[in-house]
Amino acid sequence: MLHYAVVFLVIALIAAVFGFGGIAAGAVGIAKILFFVFIVLAVISFLTGLLKK
Template identity: 85%
Template sequence: MLHYAVVFFVIALIAALFGFGGIAAGAVGIAKILFVVFAVLAVASFLFGLLRKG
């Protein structure tokens, strides 16, 4: 999932470079959402791993 967030961020950078502001804003929004979902799932996985071992 982190891979997709980085891909959308790169798409946003390229779109911004060529002047497509709307596409860049949309891609950044998607990248932010994917990164937050990744972070939440990573923390949850870490916590459940600690609980299972403990």
């Protein structure tokens, strides 16, 4: 999931360089959502792993 966040961030940067502001804003929004979902899932996984031991 972190991979997809980075991909959308790169797409946003490329779109911003070429002047496509709407596409860049949309890609940045998707990248932010994916990044925060990744963080939440990583923390839940970490806590579950601690509680299993």
